Every structure is written in C-alpha cells, then in structure tokens.
Amino acid sequence: xxxxxxVKIVPDVNGFQYDREKNVLIRKGVPLLINxxxxxxxxxxxxxxxRYPGTVVEAVAMAPPQAEPHLEDLVRRGFDRSxxxxxxxxxxxxxxxxxxxxxxxxxxxGYNLLFAGSRSSDGGTAQVPAQVAAGVGWPxxxxxxxxRPEGSGAGMGRIEADVEANDAVMTFAxxxxxxxxxxxxxxxxxxxxxxxxxxxxxxxxxxxxSNKDIGLAPEDAGAAGSGTQxxxxxxxxxxxxxxxxxxxxxxxxxxxxxxxxxxxxRNS
Amino acid sequence: MNRSLVFVDGxxxxxxxxxAGAAEVLHGAGGQRIALxxxxxxxxxxxxxxxxxxxxxxxxxxxxVYRYDPGRWGRSIAALQERNSFDAVIxxxxxxxxxxxxxxxAELQVGLTAEVTGISRRxxxxxxxxxxxxxxxxxxxxxxxxxxxLMMTVGEHVFRDSASRRSSGVPQVGDAVDPGPGEGALLRQxxxxxxxxxxxxxxxxxxxxxxxxxxxxxxxLAGDLRGMLAASRPVVDRGLAPRRIQIGxxxxxxxxxxxxxxxxxxxxxxxxxxxxxxHIIAVNKNRHAPICxxxxxxxxxxxxxxxxxxxxxxxxx
Numbered sequence: 001x002x003x004x005x006x007v008k009i010v011p012d013v014n015g016f017q018y019d020r021e022k023n024v025l026i027r028k029g030v031p032l033l034i035n036x037x038x039x040x041x042x043x044x045x046x047x048x049x050x051r052y053p054g055t056v057v058e059a060v061a062m063a064p065p066q067a068e069p070h071l072e073d074l075v076r077r078g079f080d081r082s083x084x085x086x087x088x089x090x091x092x093x094x095x096x097x098x099x100x101x102x103x104x105x106x107x108x109x110g111y112n113l114l115f116a117g118s119r120s121s122d123g124g125t126a127q128v129p130a131q132v133a134a135g136v137g138w139p140x141x142x143x144x145x146x147x148r149p150e151g152s153g154a155g156m157g158r159i160e161a162d163v164e165a166n167d168a169v170m171t172f173a174x175x176x177x178x179x180x181x182x183x184x185x186x187x188x189x190x191x192x193x194x195x196x197x198x199x200x201x202x203x204x205x206x207x208x209x210s211n212k213d214i215g216l217a218p219e220d221a222g223a224a225g226s227g228t229q230x231x232x233x234x235x236x237x238x239x240x241x242x243x244x245x246x247x248x249x250x251x252x253x254x255x256x257x258x259x260x261x262x263x264x265x266r267n268s
Numbered sequence: 269m270n271r272s273l274v275f276v277d278g279x280x281x282x283x284x285x286x287x288a289g290a291a292e293v294l295h296g297a298g299g300q301r302i303a304l305x306x307x308x309x310x311x312x313x314x315x316x317x318x319x320x321x322x323x324x325x326x327x328x329x330x331x332x333v334y335r336y337d338p339g340r341w342g343r344s345i346a347a348l349q350e351r352n353s354f355d356a357v358i359x360x361x362x363x364x365x366x367x368x369x370x371x372x373x374a375e376l377q378v379g380l381t382a383e384v385t386g387i388s389r390r391x392x393x394x395x396x397x398x399x400x401x402x403x404x405x406x407x408x409x410x411x412x413x414x415x416x417x418l419m420m421t422v423g424e425h426v427f428r429d430s431a432s433r434r435s436s437g438v439p440q441v442g443d444a445v446d447p448g449p450g451e452g453a454l455l456r457q458x459x460x461x462x463x464x465x466x467x468x469x470x471x472x473x474x475x476x477x478x479x480x481x482x483x484x485x486x487x488x489l490a491g492d493l494r495g496m497l498a499a500s501r502p503v504v505d506r507g508l509a510p511r512r513i514q515i516g517x518x519x520x521x522x523x524x525x526x527x528x529x530x531x532x533x534x535x536x537x538x539x540x541x542x543x544x545x546x547h548i549i550a551v552n553k554n555r556h557a558p559i560c561x562x563x564x565x566x567x568x569x570x571x572x573x574x575x576x577x578x579x580x581x582x583x584x585x
Contacts (some may be wrong), residue, residue, distance in 0.1 A: 003387070051414050068405075096374070096377065096378070096380070099374060115338070115557070122401065125370075125380075125382040125383075126366055126370075126382065127369070127370040127382060130369075130371045130374070131373065133374075134371045135372030135374055139339055139452045140338055140339060141336075141452055142363065142366065142367045156554070158333045163363075164511060164552065165363035166362075166456050167463070167465070167512045168458060168459050168460070169457070169458045170456075171456050171458045172336070172452050174451060174453075174455065175453070178452075184505050186505055186506045187507055219313075225374070225381020225414060226411050227380065227413055227414055228411065229378070229408065229413055230408050230410055231390070231396055231409065233406055233408045233409070234407055235406055240561065240562065240563075243561065243563050243564065244553060244564065244565045245565075245568055246565060246568070247569060248567050248568065248569020248573050248574050248577070249571060251575075252569070252575045253578055253581050254581070255565065256567060256578065259549065259564070259565060260493065260549075261549055263525055263546075
C-alpha cells in the first residue's frame with residue numbers, strides 16, 4: 001500500500017497580532033508549524049504503516065524553503081519521504097491553483113490512498129482535499145473520524161470510513177484509490193522523534209519538486225491561475241455601544257439574575 | 269436576467285432559504301433561482317415553506333446510497349452549468365455543502381469562496397464576498413476572477429430573510445439529471461439518539477476556552493436555568509464537548525432568547541452562529557474580548573466564580 005498525506009505548513013495563528021491603526025495583521029516573527037488539523041491524517045497514515053508492513057507513506061506539501069525542517073521532522077517520525085513543492089510561479093495561489101499543483105503531483109506518485117486534514121488554521125476554507133480529489137478523479141469524503149481498510153464494506157478495492165455529521169455516525173465504503181480528509185482529533189498526537197533520529201541526516205528523503213517537474217502552464221498557476229483573490233482584510237467589526245459592564249460580585253450576580261428573570265430565562 | 273443555482277442539502281433543507289437569500293442579495297428580486305435537490309426529496313421540497321422562494325427545481329436521480337457522494341453532485345452541477353450558464357452557484361455551509369462545493373468548483377475550474385457571511389458590490393462593479401480567516405480572528409473580502417459562475421457556500425441564517433417569494437409561488441420541476449453511479453456508498457447510519465438539539469433551546473450556556481475546566485458546573489447552571497449546554501469550537505476540538513453542541517460556522521447556528529457565554533472570546537466563526545440570539549450575557553476576564561461588544565451585559569470576572577455564585581443565587585430564589 002502507498003499512502004500520500006497532504007500537509008500544510010502554516011503560521012502559528014495564535015501568535016498573530018492585529019494593528020488596528022494600519023488595519024494589517026502582523027505576521028513577522030510568527031513561527032511556522034504543521035497545520036494542527038493535519039495531525040489526525042498524519043497519525044492515521046503512520047498507524048497504517050505500522051499495521052501493514054511494506055506500506056510506504058509520503059508527506060506532500062506545497063511549502064517555502066523555511067518549512068523544510070518540519071518536513072524533515074516528519075521523516076524522522078516515520079514517513080518514508082516528504083515531498084516539498086515550491087516554485088515562484090505558484091506564488092499567490094488560491095485553493096483552485098493549489099489543487100492543480102497537488103493533483104499533478106499526486107497523479108505521478110501511485111498512491112492507493114491520499115489523506116488530508118479537513119481544515120487549515122490560516123485560510124480554513126476546507127476546499128483543497130475535495131478539489132484535489134476532483135482533479136485526480138478519485139472519490140472523496142470529509143470529516144472522517146475512523147477508517148477500516150478491512151471492514152465489512154471494504155474489500156473489492158474499497159475502504160470503509162466513518163464520518164460524524166448531522167448528529168449521526170455514517171459509515172461509507174469508497175472505491176480506492178480515494179481521498180479522505182480527517183476531522184480534527186485532539187487526542188491524536190504525532191509520535192515523538194527518537195534520540196537517534198534527531199541527529200540522522202534525512203535530506204536524501206526530502207524530494208524537492210518545482211514546476212520543471214510538474215509542468216503547469218503559467219496561466220494555470222499562482223495568482224494568474226487562481227479563481228479568487230483576496231481584496232481586503234480587517235479585524236471583526238465593532239458591536240453595540242450600550243453594553244452594561246458589571247463585576248463578578250453580589251451586585252453583578254443580582255443584575256444578571258434580574259435580567260434573566262425579566263427575559264424569562266430563570267428557573268422559577 | 270441573472271440566474272442562480274442553489275444546492276439543497278437534504279438533511280438540512282431549510283438552508284435552501286439561505287441560498288435563495290444570497291441569490292437575491294446578488295441579483296435582486298428579479299433574478300431567477302433554481303434549486304437542485306435529490307429526486308427522493310422533491311416532494312418534501314415542494315411542500316416546504318421555502319419552495320416559494322424558487323422559480324424552479326431540478327431533481328438528481330439515482331440510488332440513495334450515493335446521496336453523500338460529492339463527486340457525483342459535483343458532476344451534476346457541472347453538467348447543469350454547461351446547459352444553463354448560471355451566473356452563480358450557491359451551496360450551504362453544511363458538512364455536505366462544504367464537500368460538494370469544492371468538488372463542483374474543481375469540475376468547473378472556477379473560484380470558490382467558503383462560508384460567506386457578507387456580500388457587497390465594489391466600486392469597480394465586482395462582487396466582494398466576506399468570510400472569516402485565521403481561525404476567525406479576521407474577515408477577508410474575496411473577489412472572483414475569470415469566466416464562469418460565482419461560487420460560494422453561505423453560513424446558516426446569514427441571508428435567510430433576504431429572499432422574496434416568487435410570483436408563481438410554486439417552482440417548476442425541471443428535467444431530471446442522472447450523473448450515473450457514485451463511488452462512495454453509504455453503508456449504514458446510526459443516529460445520535462435522543463439528545464436534544466441546541467438549536468431548539470431558549471436558554472443556552474456556552475462554554476469557551478476560558479471556562480473549559482468548569483464544564484460540569486456549567487452544565488449544572490444550564491439545568492438550573494432550564495436551558496442547554498453549548499460549546500465553542502476550541503472546546504470541542506479539545507475533546508471536552510461533543511460536536512453536536514458546537515456553535516459557529518462549522519457547528520450550529522442557534523437562536524435562544526438568552527445566550528450566556530462563559531469564557532468565550534468570540535471569534536468571527538463563533539459569532540456567526542449567534543446571529544439570531546436575542547440577548548447575550550458574556551462572562552469574561554477580558555472586558556475587551558470580541559464577544560463583549562455584542563453583549564447586553566458583560567460580567568468582568570472568572571467564569572468558575574460566576575457559575576458558583578449564580579447557582580447559589582438561583583438556589584436561594
């Protein structure tokens with residue numbers, strides 16, 4: 001089995017500060033990290049590698065050079081390879097243009113399964129995995145919580161996947177190869193990097209790809225190939241000006257109690 | 269005349285009204301609106317309160333096991349676009365809508381803007397769609413580029429009141445579409461049981477990161493108030509609350525009379541789920557947390573202390 005795992009290296013959004021005077025987000029000095037939403041997908045890929053000997057797992061990222069240490073770390077945690085895709089032609093890509101690049105790479109790699117996180121912490125559109133699936137012509141399912149390669153619905157080239165949606169747990173059987181994006185699961189953590197792995201040279205396991213290898217036409221890539229463009233950005237709009245502020249004390253509690261009583265919200 | 273195609277999520281059909289509303293904001297009352305629904309849902313659609321918001325409806329036929337196959341829906345939308353040249357394709361920001369939209373956008377090779385919470389026309393005539401970004405810390409305005417329909421998913425209740433009834437009152441049923449078999453079959457479904465839906469609650473006690481250590485006590489307070497417990501996305505993502513009680517763009521839009529927000533900062537994504545709330549009481553150590561700007565009352569202090577004192581007060585009433 002060969003599994004690809006899309007991964008996004010994102011700025012730590014918790015480190016952002018907003019300059020309200022200039023109306024800009026200050027991103028300078030904010031560290032990069034592996035998108036927290038991708039962890040479940042990465043962990044699932046490694047678990048399958050462990051369960052089925054001979055399974056090859058590769059991380060696939062469209063990422064700038066600064067992201068390389070994170071991709072090396074994934075190799076140290078058990079990935080056979082990390083694919084790092086970068087080209088100045090791809091600057092300004094929206095999800096459509098990004099998906100074209102990723103689809104082109106995926107078609108070359110011979111995967112049986114492609115995993116991804118459901119949502120990134122920066123753009124957060126949750127669009128790329130579905131668009132890659134359409135680009136490569138594979139079935140797709142989002143917000144997967146659990147997979148069973150050998151479930152009762154699997155076999156005959158299918159994989160079974162659970163999804164929690166609409167207040168229910170639904171189980172699907174998807175033909176393989178398939179794209180699955182995983183729901184965020186805080187209990188899933190990437191394995192620690194072993195001491196001997198920390199110092200191991202892994203650069204030969206980083207596959208660097210540029211547009212020379214992928215071959216997209218300039219009009220299909222980057223800002224030129226994007227279907228959308230960010231035109232403005234701002235912090236959340238202001239609210240009301242008649243908000244009453246009280247302390248968390250007897251008087252404040254009484255005020256809230258009377259408010260709830262007045263609006264019909266208290267236990268009477 | 270401008271024409272919009274609105275995808276109907278069969279499990280959340282009322283969100284079709286959000287799509288109709290977005291279409292009206294885009295193209296005015298004179299634009300034509302066509303709904304797209306599974307053939308098995310046609311009767312229910314025609315009998316619904318929102319069907320008069322549409323001029324027509326197109327059924328997609330096929331085995332119900334494929335009703336959640338996004339590729340199949342994407343191909344249907346692409347085929348319809350080829351035939352009809354819609355100016356806009358609008359889907360709800362539900363689990364299914366969020367899968368179908370990018371599939372369709374990729375089939376059509378057009379831009380897609382997700383979880384739109386605002387639409388306006390720029391000075392240059394282009395439509396700008398507003399959506400949250402950076403885990404809701406910011407709003408970004410997005411414009412589409414190139415040929416093809418404007419595509420978007422819209423948040424629940426954002427545009428629901430914007431659509432006017434069509435003069436005919438009854439949408440015309442169009443020719444069915446059959447995109448062939450799918451590749452992702454539903455094997456089985458297990459419901460969530462008898463748990464109540466937070467969307468029906470009159471009183472909600474919402475727990476955010478600042479109150480996440482007091483989940484049990486918060487639930488007790490919700491019970492004292494004869495309300496229900498809800499949670500912000502970070503709390504759900506940490507596994508401290510089930511997803512069915514999550515409020516926000518990727519959770520539920522709620523409409524209680526009173527929402528008691530405990531330790532919730534108020535990201536754009538969370539506040540998008542509060543559009544219909546009548547009164548907000550925010551308990552927060554930070555008086556300048558975004559949610560406080562929407563609140564009737566801000567209790568400046570610790571949520572745990574508030575819960576304890578409030579329960580005592582209720583107990584003594």
